[in-house]
Amino acid sequence: MNGDFIEALLQIEKEKGISKDIIFDALESALISSYKKNFGSSQNVLVEMDKVTGEVNVYATKEVVEEVEDDILQMSLDEAKTLDERYELGDVVKIEITPKDFGRIAAQTAKQVVIQRIKDAERDVIYDEFINRENEIITGQIQRIAKNNVYIDLGKTEGVLPPSEQIEGEVYNQGDRLKLIILEVKKTTKGPQIILSRSNTGLVKRLFELEVPEIHDGLVEIYSISREAGSRTKIAVFSKDPLVDPLGACVGFKGSRVKAIVDELNGEKIDIVIWSKKIDEFIANSLSPSKVLKVDVNEKEKSAVVVVPDYQLSLAIGKEGQNARLAAKLTNWKIDIKSKIQYEELFDKKVEEGKYEDGDSEEDGKEKSLEDEHINEPLE
Template identity: 45%
Template sequence: MTGDLMSTVRQMMDQTDLPQEIFLDAIQSALMQAAKRRYGSTEEVSIELDPETGEICCYVPKKVVDIMHSFAREIPIEEARKIDPNVKVNDTIQVEADTGDFGRIEAQTARQVLVQKIKEAEREQVYEEYKEREGEIITGYVQRIDRNAIIVDLDRTEGILIDGEFNRNAGYRRGDSLKCIIMGVENDERGLQILLSRNHNDLVVQLFEMEVPEIEDGLVEIRAVARDPGDRSKVAVYTNDSSIDPVGTCVGVRGSRVRTIVDELDGEKIELIRWHEDIQTYIKNSLQPANVSHVNINEEEKSAEVIVPEDQLSLAIGRRGQNIRLSSRLTNWRLNVKGEAEAMEQMKKDVAQVFKSDLPDEDEE
């Protein structure tokens, strides 16, 4: 059996990069289980392995008897005294077992345990590798598309994009290359599970880091991201170097840099916004492409009233409120957009109310 077991080990070692110690421990566990099946207990069974030669020795306890009834659990006094001259009948001694005497069932048990232990070790190794990469970007390939999930081939293992973490309208096909963020890595009784996302803001950030050296070098910063994944994003960029245009740097020559990111994000439109420390200026910038006349801010409520020309009102709000919604998320301020006519009408009402409150009551006259 040992020869078959070592053959299985060598075959598995060629297929994985696990350290030799893992295999030695697995062999020991496999033989212990085989010995338990044959001898009924492993409490006093010991396994010795020579990592250099691959030689395996298995020692089992046997009772010294005059007349042997069980080969597996007893040893004749004559044979026992060849091991220990001082041994007596009814003593128990450790006897080297010939693993070649293990039957088909024991051999099968050993191989099953070996394969299981190696798979567990490999799964743990993969878990640790990907656990360290949580939050990072990774490239995989569409392996299978289910109704509510996409299974992604990550080379050594699989990842999963669950519903809500990918663009359902992208029309992915088997074999498509996808860049994803590793959101979480779990290893429990259900097995190893790597949770991926293409809808997380960090995907946009890290794609820009890959495409724009100035971001990777720290010359340009991404201060905020707001997304409607698969449709539209706003990205606020900043630099304290007056010689650098942060927006133009991210766009690239003739849009080459941002176009690469748009293609990776299934055509998601990306608007680069110049971040500004003055919140009124930042809010104005965030509502691009709409032109803004004025911004009235309420610091206490962290809200702002944004006044725009009448012909810019629908542009500022956007289709189904998308532009104002993304701007609010980008700036982290609650925004309310009004046309100039509505704002002027409201101002007249407010002024009239002020004057009305200042007039004396008729009773006072």
């Protein structure tokens, strides 16, 4: 060990962000193993390394005891005082036992151990960096694809985009650059494993924070998001400043802001709706782009029956029920959608069954009809 070696350690600290003290600790542990391996010692061995010159010294340590039972590990008080009068019972005596050629042997034997410890330290640095970045957005380049897993180059390390977190139908090619969300960081024996996602709703949230300054600054807030990745997303927003239009802020001039997000998600449709404290208004907004005529809510069961124009029933429900399903997830309410004709037929049926009194108005009857029906299940 010499000054050049110390310089090399300082360079490693600078380039890899690993404290030289961590490397010195690893070296001292490795040198103890090296000494015992080469010299077959059963002594308690202590290795000290000068952090300026790189000089290495090996010491045998012995405990000062009143009666010696093991002369390899213990020393009598009288013998200790011959070395230094200040020793007392219970003290530990250090006796230098550095072999003449230990520097060469130590360097050879410890090399692989030191390299491994440096790798471990690098992994810890990477883990500590990414564990605090869970749920953050990150940009990476596709490095390789193996067994349907997409491996992303993140600079100091790589992350994995598993099949479950990929957008259905999205094509991944080596060299492509993607924005992803850091879903989870795991500590494994092979180093930190960084799980990335393209399908998580958090990605949409972070993209809006990037593209919409009003969201980033807290003037506009995201209330909730429901998403079927690769197909459609609904996002509910509201403004904390009455002078700021939340819808306009998210859409941007000529739709530039939302277009940037849609492009990043390869054409995924995005519905931006206004959140309202009035649940009937929020439910009506959530079914955008369909027009809503009436919303009857059941606060106790958190369910609602929504009446839409006859010609917009299919639009309100959406392809395979997607629009209604996303609206239910967005509002966290059960939603049943009826056309105006279905709503009126339900009222007429109840009248025929004699469930309403003669004095009820048509509107009262329709209200009771809905209460009696208890239509609370969301559309499949």
